[in-house]
Amino acid sequence: MDAHRSLKKWQNILVGPDTPLEKAIEVLDKGGLRIALVVDEQKRLLGTLTDGDIRRALLKHRPLDSEVRRVMCQTPHTADSSWSRERILSVMEDLELLQIPVIDSDSKIVGLETLHGLIERRKVDNPVFLMAGGFGTRLRPLTNECPKPLLKVGDKPILQLILESLVGEGFHRFFISTHYLPEMIQEYFGDGSKWGVSIQYVHEDKPLGTGGALGLLPKNEIDQPLLMMNGDLLTTVNYRELLDFHNRHDSIATMCVRQYEHQIPYGVVQTDGSYIQSMEEKPVQKCFINAGIYVVSPELVSNVEEGTCIDMPTLLETSMEAGKKVAMFPVHEYWLDIGRMDDFKRAQLEVDRL
Known part of the structure; x- marks a missing residue:
């Protein structure tokens, strides 16, 4: 062999x-x-x-x-x-x-x-929702006349890098939410035919939050679990495995998470009343943070009424309070949230990792 x-x-x-x-x-x-x-x-x-x-x-x-x-x-x-x-x-x-x-x-x-x-050659019929309506205020003056998703990392806009990574895995049904400078995004991506896919747009007249934007989607077209992510993320996460994970866990939604470590710069003292129980010098705390990528069920999408203003964490918390399960999918692959100027500069140096 x-x-x-x-x-x-x-x-x-x-x-x-x-x-x-x-x-x-x-x-x-x-x-x-x-x-x-x-x-x-x-x-x-x-x-x-x-x-x-x-x-x-x-x-x-x-x-x-x-x-x-x-x-x-x-x-x-x-x-x-x-x-x-x-x-x-x-x-x-x-x-x-x-x-x-x-x-x-x-x-x-x-x-x-x-x-x-x-x-890789098999098509994936699950719809994809890319959130591209933010103002990008922390990246001004770059975003004064250009929406953040169109800022170039290397020689391509951030949102194009995201789109092409998904197209490469077989996704072909896209929805993009817009708010700030929407005409620039629609003019650049058009109907998606340049990439051999379908792109539809939903426009937020006022910011509705990541969860609220779900209420603008055509409910009858969300017939399978929806892959949803922020339009300012660069990642090599395996989207197919994410969908498989979601389908196996019988949840109304799955949130991608990243492990985050923070070292406390002081000695931490554990006490019992007036007595010290233990001391630990500069301990490292570990937790999971929201990675801005989700899979949501058609049921959850249908529960969000048009015009509702709510972010995704609150929407998921509401679902959990109602007895619904929300799973978490740890992302160990490359992941960068381009929120600040330092992140944008870092992306320029690391674009070859995508």
């Missing part, structure tokens, strides 16, 4: 068992195959690390300096190098695998079979 069956080089996704989780995430993200292969010094396969393994570790607040061996799947499905392509594809289909390592008789890794190419 050829060792280069995948679209990208599998040699670039090899890590050792003692590799820190943070470094393994970088390897996985750069490899673009949604998997890292854990091997010993002789290239014998010890395990695999997938997006799902990483997200489960993040949800458990595993430290990023944890060794990969503590997080990896130690009993991955494998294919023998003597198998035919047809047999491998049949096994992958039966086991619903997106990729499978190929090993020889000594358990040494010799290749990786992937369904990546087939998946």
Whole structure:
């Protein structure tokens, strides 16, 4: 069997068992195959690390300096190098695998079979809602005469980078919300035919908040879970996996989150009345923050009446108070919220990571 069956080089996704989780995430993200292969010094396969393994570790607040061996799947499905392509594809289909390592008789890794190419060519009918109505006040004077989504990162507007990343994954039904300088956005993107997709616009006469904008969508056209995101984000998150995650978790919505660490610059004292229980010098607090990407069910969209002014966190809190489930999807991939001038400058330096 050829060792280069995948679209990208599998040699670039090899890590050792003692590799820190943070470094393994970088390897996985750069490899673009949604998997890292854990091997010993002789290239014998010890395990695999997938997006799902990483997200489960993040949800458990595993430290990023944890060794990969503590997080990896130690009993991955494998294919023998003597198998035919047809047999491998049949096994992958039966086991619903997106990729499978190929090993020889000594358990040494010799290749990786992937369904990546087939998946990329399949269309995704879920509608996408891009929020592009903000004023971008923290980026003035750049936004005095240009809406933030049209500011260029590299040689393309931010919103075009977002659109093209989604088009590349098979999405073709787009809605864009506008408010500030809407005619510039509509003139640039038109009806989407330039990208071979459909784009419809909804206009906020007054700012309604991210949740309120849902009330402007044509309810009869939101017939599947809606992917929704802010129009000032740069990310390499896997949108297909996000949709699959949402569909598996029986929730009215799914919010993407990022792990955020903050070091308290002082010694923290735990007390019991007038007595000290413990002391910790400059502890690091970990939490999840809203990443500005959501999947929302048609039910939630239909619940937002036209003209309602509400942001997404409040809308989701209201849903939870009503007994509905809201899931969270940890994003470990590249992610940058272009909110301030420093973020915009950083985006110019990191655009090649997209």
